[in-house]
Amino acid sequence: MASGIKDKVAILGMGCSRFGERWDCGGEELMVEAFTEAIADAGIDVSEIDAAWFSTHFEDINVGKGGLPLSISLRLPNIAVTRVENFCASGSEAFRGAVYAVASGACDIALAVGVEKLKDTGYGGLPAGGGGTLNPQWAANGSAPGNFAQLASAYRAKHGVDRDDLKRAIGHISVKSHANGAKNPKAHLRKEITEEQVLNAPMIAEPLGLFDCCGVSDGAAAAIVTTPEIAKRLGRSNIVSVKALQLALSNGSEAGHNSWDGSYFHTTRIAAGKAYKEAGIDKPRDQVSMFECHDCFSITELVTMEDLQLSPEGGAIKDVMDGFYDADGQIPCQIDGGLKCFGHPIGASGIRMLYEMYLQLQGRAGERQLSNPSIGMTHNLGGSPMSNVAAVCIIGAYD
Amino acid sequence: MVGITSFGAYVPRLRLQRKAIVDAHVWADPGLAGKARGERSMCNWDEDSVTMGVEAARACLNSREAAPGGIYFASTSPPFADRQNAGIVAGALGLPEDMASVDITASQKAGTGALLQAIGAVSGGLYEEALVVASDKRLTKAASPGELAYGDGAAAMTIGSTNTLVDFLAAHSATVDFIDHFRGSGEDFDYSWEERWIRDEGLAKIVPPVIARALEKAGLQPGDVQHFVMASTIGRAVEGIARHSGISGDAVRDNLASVMGEAGTAQPMIMLLHALETSVRPGDNILVVSFGQGCDALVLRATERLADFASACGVVNALANRQEEANYQKFLAFNNLITLEKGMRAEKDDFKTALTVTYRKRDMLTGLIGGKCTQCGTLQFPRADICVNPQCRAQDTQEPHPFREEKASVLTWSADYLTYTADPPSHYGMITFANGGRFMTDFTDVNVGDIDVGMDVRMVFRIKSIDSLRGFVRYFWKACVVRPD
Numbered sequence: 065m066a067s068g069i070k071d072k073v074a075i076l077g078m079g080c081s082r083f084g085e086r087w088d089c090g091g092e093e094l095m096v097e098a099f100t101e102a103i104a105d106a107g108i109d110v111s112e113i114d115a116a117w118f119s120t121h122f123e124d125i126n127v128g129k130g131g132l133p134l135s136i137s138l139r140l141p142n143i144a145v146t147r148v149e150n151f152c153a154s155g156s157e158a159f160r161g162a163v164y165a166v167a168s169g170a171c172d173i174a175l176a177v178g179v180e181k182l183k184d185t186g187y188g189g190l191p192a193g194g195g196g197t198l199n200p201q202w203a204a205n206g207s208a209p210g211n212f213a214q215l216a217s218a219y220r221a222k223h224g225v226d227r228d229d230l231k232r233a234i235g236h237i238s239v240k241s242h243a244n245g246a247k248n249p250k251a252h253l254r255k256e257i258t259e260e261q262v263l264n265a266p267m268i269a270e271p272l273g274l275f276d277c278c279g280v281s282d283g284a285a286a287a288i289v290t291t292p293e294i295a296k297r298l299g300r301s302n303i304v305s306v307k308a309l310q311l312a313l314s315n316g317s318e319a320g321h322n323s324w325d326g327s328y329f330h331t332t333r334i335a336a337g338k339a340y341k342e343a344g345i346d347k348p349r350d351q352v353s354m355f356e357c358h359d360c361f362s363i364t365e366l367v368t369m370e371d372l373q374l375s376p377e378g379g380a381i382k383d384v385m386d387g388f389y390d391a392d393g394q395i396p397c398q399i400d401g402g403l404k405c406f407g408h409p410i411g412a413s414g415i416r417m418l419y420e421m422y423l424q425l426q427g428r429a430g431e432r433q434l435s436n437p438s439i440g441m442t443h444n445l446g447g448s449p450m451s452n453v454a455a456v457c458i459i460g461a462y463d
Numbered sequence: 464m465v466g467i468t469s470f471g472a473y474v475p476r477l478r479l480q481r482k483a484i485v486d487a488h489v490w491a492d493p494g495l496a497g498k499a500r501g502e503r504s505m506c507n508w509d510e511d512s513v514t515m516g517v518e519a520a521r522a523c524l525n526s527r528e529a530a531p532g533g534i535y536f537a538s539t540s541p542p543f544a545d546r547q548n549a550g551i552v553a554g555a556l557g558l559p560e561d562m563a564s565v566d567i568t569a570s571q572k573a574g575t576g577a578l579l580q581a582i583g584a585v586s587g588g589l590y591e592e593a594l595v596v597a598s599d600k601r602l603t604k605a606a607s608p609g610e611l612a613y614g615d616g617a618a619a620m621t622i623g624s625t626n627t628l629v630d631f632l633a634a635h636s637a638t639v640d641f642i643d644h645f646r647g648s649g650e651d652f653d654y655s656w657e658e659r660w661i662r663d664e665g666l667a668k669i670v671p672p673v674i675a676r677a678l679e680k681a682g683l684q685p686g687d688v689q690h691f692v693m694a695s696t697i698g699r700a701v702e703g704i705a706r707h708s709g710i711s712g713d714a715v716r717d718n719l720a721s722v723m724g725e726a727g728t729a730q731p732m733i734m735l736l737h738a739l740e741t742s743v744r745p746g747d748n749i750l751v752v753s754f755g756q757g758c759d760a761l762v763l764r765a766t767e768r769l770a771d772f773a774s775a776c777g778v779v780n781a782l783a784n785r786q787e788e789a790n791y792q793k794f795l796a797f798n799n800l801i802t803l804e805k806g807m808r809a810e811k812d813d814f815k816t817a818l819t820v821t822y823r824k825r826d827m828l829t830g831l832i833g834g835k836c837t838q839c840g841t842l843q844f845p846r847a848d849i850c851v852n853p854q855c856r857a858q859d860t861q862e863p864h865p866f867r868e869e870k871a872s873v874l875t876w877s878a879d880y881l882t883y884t885a886d887p888p889s890h891y892g893m894i895t896f897a898n899g900g901r902f903m904t905d906f907t908d909v910n911v912g913d914i915d916v917g918m919d920v921r922m923v924f925r926i927k928s929i930d931s932l933r934g935f936v937r938y939f940w941k942a943c944v945v946r947p948d
Binding site for chain 1: 820828851852853899902939
């Protein structure tokens, strides 16, 4: 019987570049920026890193394929570098690789770095996905907002929600994230917005307007992990350890079998259930201090609150409107601005979420600091509602 | 006796108002002012002669099991100059592969030519039954006479020797290289000569002798013709031929110019079907004539069965399913007649179409054939080695199952202004089939505000995307909202 990952791995150091339209640099420089902070935080020398996991999603507009871009940019000492790609959950995947390497005993210290350079496309929004030789011949030519907007139609139908009521609730989600992002010096979007602005913004994919969509940003994030014992030996106190690390992937049933109603994430529910079990959490609404969810679109955040068992099914709208997830609410969500405002450099996002939870747990989140958080959760999603990769990670103070 | 055993028709839903065309061009050609009457049918951006032909043939075959032995596809606007267009139509209809297929093209009388070939083949015993499809979407220059006069449309009929609705009595043809217009290989547009010359030196001299000979072969007098079907965009030309041939002016059929325009090789068949649906009675004689570097004349007679026949969708229904389009710019855009800024997203290249995949998955991509698990009964699309039902997961249990005619409805949707489409916003979403199965697909022939969860949809064969770099057209099936009649 597997014993799970709980408390087997500690975070030794983390770093994150400034996110945004980084016309000033490429993916290579972004990686250095994040790594420089992480290794300083870890207080080790680069020669002490045993292996690295590296996440990027796009290839042709980014740094290219393979592990070499990381190895070369950081001048790593000829160690193993594994490139991972799992859509927008790639960052969580890199972290998982490094954590598992340490937990297995194969490495003492491992590195995870995620990067994405998106602003070399020449246009706004994410580049079109697709790929393969069969898919383009039959799959709808959707965009990310159009794919996630599908949730809204099904959620409304299932719960009998009026369009305007839904629009206002998802609008509040974005207003909250902008308020949080305004306090984050590394965030891409740092202006507060009003509900009126959200509701009157140009339509992107019904019912999602411009402010229902997250930032398309350049950025990188890095994590250095080791065992709690080594962390202590290196003189670290206030250790943050990994409590759970779960990944669930669609197997085509949402897309091809009529059992799914289109209004929620089947995979998130599975990954969250396993993560809570692994972390020993049985009342998430009471036990989770804060979380970062994959708010690629406001509607994603809304349904995810229910999928993570934080809001009751059909109850997320009420919680959102009650301020339950605001910075001063019971479970602050996207306290760093989230994908919405911190930004969403795809390969980096999963690690960026952990970066904020780590800072908060260590009491180093500056103006955004919450009082005494003990459990931080990240939810990192790749793909589309009908076919996706859901990663849930829980970290907390090492006892 | 050999004759027509079933039929169907298709006219694209959009009807471009001729006033919109005239308003755009009357500054340069004041003579157009008098032509701002009526409407012409207009393909959506994802329709062409193949997709229209598929819809007409679907209505004609009406989900029956028995397959024809051969398919004839007539068009002067086939999407492929060298790839069997009839074969694409046959694949979309889910017809078995052990059948013959022929494309007939390069003349405005290709429609009647296909009909004659099918009649000959069935009469001669080559096939028990043949399917004839005629379809045209002719590209015209902006401000050309054809832009106003033409329309897009398709007709289909089966030819057999039992249970005929209309019997074939006789035919006569002429082949004369009279070049009223031409379109060189690789050219986009027709080049036409003066109408008066075409009428007086061509139509008036070439057609009447052919009619006379055809009627003679049928043992009929001109006065015996109750319905005279002939399309021409030249005003009063057909009436003149009728008069000259001794056919009653009352027999001249409406050419549907005011409601759809002239759909090329399909037009004689569309007019014939319209006549069969609206005014032909059992025993009536019908003369069908078409003109194009010669002439075909067919003499037909309606049988008693016609009175009881109702097409799944004939010309009457096809014409009734209409939406007025007053935006001439949209017509220019859909037909690539204007250089539009489409945005960088339109540059997206899915790379070349992997023809190996297109072939391997041809039943899925062209025929919308998925799977039915023989163990748990779950319908699924696409068909896969392992059943999609999480409670089943049986391996190698799926038999082919067509989804074309399965009842379906909308589960999720959005109207997307970001992704590239020729007709924004792009509507797409998850549809579920009532008997099982689902997939995410594009919606077509849809207006903003038309779609909602739970609405019934039907599947239609349309252009998925166009690879203009390599000149390839990808087809797939889309969902279309079922509108109450």
